[in-house]
Amino acid sequence: MDAARVIDVARYPIDALESDAGRRLVAEARRQLDETGIFLLPGFARPDAVEAIVEEVNALRPRVHLRETPQRLYPRSVALDASIPEDDPLRSSGRCVEGVLVYDLFRADSPLRALYESPSLPPFLAEVLQEPVYPCADPMVSVIVLAMDDGHEHAWHFDSNEYVVSLMLQRPEEGGEFEYVPLIRGDDDESYDEVAAVLDGTSDRVVSVSAEPGTLVVFRGLRSVHRVAPVRGPRQRLIALLSYSSEPGFVFSDELRIANAGRSEPLPVGA
Numbered sequence: 001m002d003a004a005r006v007i008d009v010a011r012y013p014i015d016a017l018e019s020d021a022g023r024r025l026v027a028e029a030r031r032q033l034d035e036t037g038i039f040l041l042p043g044f045a046r047p048d049a050v051e052a053i054v055e056e057v058n059a060l061r062p063r064v065h066l067r068e069t070p071q072r073l074y075p076r077s078v079a080l081d082a083s084i085p086e087d088d089p090l091r092s093s094g095r096c097v098e099g100v101l102v103y104d105l106f107r108a109d110s111p112l113r114a115l116y117e118s119p120s121l122p123p124f125l126a127e128v129l130q131e132p133v134y135p136c137a138d139p140m141v142s143v144i145v146l147a148m149d150d151g152h153e154h155a156w157h158f159d160s161n162e163y164v165v166s167l168m169l170q171r172p173e174e175g176g177e178f179e180y181v182p183l184i185r186g187d188d189d190e191s192y193d194e195v196a197a198v199l200d201g202t203s204d205r206v207v208s209v210s211a212e213p214g215t216l217v218v219f220r221g222l223r224s225v226h227r228v229a230p231v232r233g234p235r236q237r238l239i240a241l242l243s244y245s246s247e248p249g250f251v252f253s254d255e256l257r258i259a260n261a262g263r264s265e266p267l268p269v270g271a
Contacts, residue, residue, distance in 0.1 A: 003117070003119075003121075007118060007120075008044060026124070037182040038209065040211055044215060064101055065262045067099070072093050073090060073158065073199075081192070103116075104266045105267070112240060122244065134244060136252070138243075139266040140260070140261055141256060142242075143240055147238055148236060149231060153227070154228040157226070158222060165218050165244060166219070168214065168215045170235065171235075175229050175233070181203065181226075185224075195225055
């Protein structure tokens with residue numbers, strides 16, 4: 001499928017970054033990201049393309065892999081201050097429960113594939129982020145769709161990577177809000193007191209984001225604590241996560257593949 005049938009390039013000219021409109025788009029995205037840690041492009045994916053992706057996801061429901069794990073607040077790579085007690089909430093784990101569909105389950109002509117494999121999207125992201133951006137070569141985890149049912153949630157945490165790119169596909173009837181505190185972590189200040197206030201519900205800095213289906217989101221999750229609130233009701237919360245690398249040809253570990261799909265090997269062609 002032609003990416004132009006999936007992405008609204010008239011509204012978001014990612015294929016013409018040297019044009020005046022393209023430069024304005026990049027400048028506005030950088031401004032949002034610098035000031036708030038997030039930028040959103042509503043209507044980035046065309047409504048008929050989003051509808052087609054949701055239909056494909058619904059057809060794949062029997063193949064969803066349920067991921068239910070403790071969610072650490074900080075990435076494993078982060079060493080917390082040794083003075084923080086072992087029983088402090090800053091060292092605690094929350095709850096992460098969500099269904100996962102991996103990339104090799106989607107048809108070759110899927111609009112989700114057309115969007116991710118668009119040659120215009122990585123250069124646009126690279127201009128905004130001001131760093132190299134390449135699509136991953138992993139046949140399974142380059143793109144995943146998270147399908148969150150009633151009661152599913154993703155507890156407060158920081159990401160291990162600098163940014164996350166996502167496409168909202170479907171909102172639930174209730175709950176499932178994306179909540180975050182913009183850029184709470186600095187290079188030299190972990191802001192432990194402010195993070196603790198988020199955990200105990202007393203922070204006044206929490207921002208709730210309610211993106212409409214078709215919205216492309218780029219988020220700096222390494223520096224902004226965030227969560228997905230519990231989903232309520234029978235309609236799933238569906239969101240696609242698009243992974244990129246600073247170098248071409250990147251593939252994920254078997255451990256990460258198993259966590260997302262329950263298997264380490266991609267499906268045979270046509271399976």
